[in-house]
Amino acid sequence: GAGVSQSPSNKVTEKGKDVELRCDPISGHTALYWYRQSLGQGLEFLIYFQGNSAPDKSGLPSDRFSAERTGGSVSTLTIQRTQQEDSAVYLCASSHGSGSPTDTQYFGPGTRLTVL
């Protein structure tokens, strides 16, 4: 079956512009995660959606970052007034479980964001 997909695969933008990154999780997966991977760094947790519950936004680095998940499926990560330090690969993952620590996450290929 289809895996997690993300679009665009690459995005180049100018400092100060807004960007939207899209994630299509695996069908039926109730949990969705966003991470940021900066060059040479590990993954930084950003936000977590689980079903219809309020999202866990504890990882968002600033109020310029926001995310939505419509209809329990597709998610959009929005970065407003982008800064050069926002340049990174943004990864989305989904999982089948209820948010258990044992859940396996399935990752998309990522969106590489470059802010000039």
Place this chain on the structure above:
Amino acid sequence: AQSVTQLDSHVSVSEGTPVLLRCNYSSSYSPSLFWYVQHPNKGLQLLLKYTSAATLVKGINGFEAEFKKSETSFHLTKPSAHMSDAAEYFCVVSAQYSSASKIIFGSGTRLSIRP
């Protein structure tokens, strides 16, 4: 609180020799532990996971890891490295806090394979 430390940022081995990628964790709760692999320009893929069952966990591509609670370690091993194993490897700890899981990724270990 929980954390995960990958002790080596880069490991280089010769093809056919054993691989050891080290991971230590700390967690106030019984953790689940994972190893993910990221090949260049590809998404992260689960190698294996520990979820409080058998302490020796076997994964894909001949990798395995042993959960050692006394040493708070979850090192990844493979008896014989293959060129295709060259990639970035991430150790991950996850534990339940109230109603939400907290998932922490290590900083990664880049594995290089010498011919």
